[in-house]
Amino acid sequence: MSLDTHSTTPSEPAAYGGIGFRADWSENVVTVLAACTGVLVVALFAVLMGLA
Numbered sequence: 001m002s003l004d005t006h007s008t009t010p011s012e013p014a015a016y017g018g019i020g021f022r023a024d025w026s027e028n029v030v031t032v033l034a035a036c037t038g039v040l041v042v043a044l045f046a047v048l049m050g051l052a
Helices: 014-018 024-052
Strands: none
Touching: none
16 A cells, blocks of 8 residues: 655745746746847848848
8 A cells, every 4th residue: 555645835935926926937038038039130130121
């Protein structure tokens, strides 16, 4: 017969739940930086095409 052991602690700290800060926040930061970089490249291309 196996022992039934369940953890009584939550999987994420309670401090993260109050401010909406999840464990994968770094993935969101990378996504935002990639999107901003893409927008800047397209804007730069448009400006350079306008000068030509």
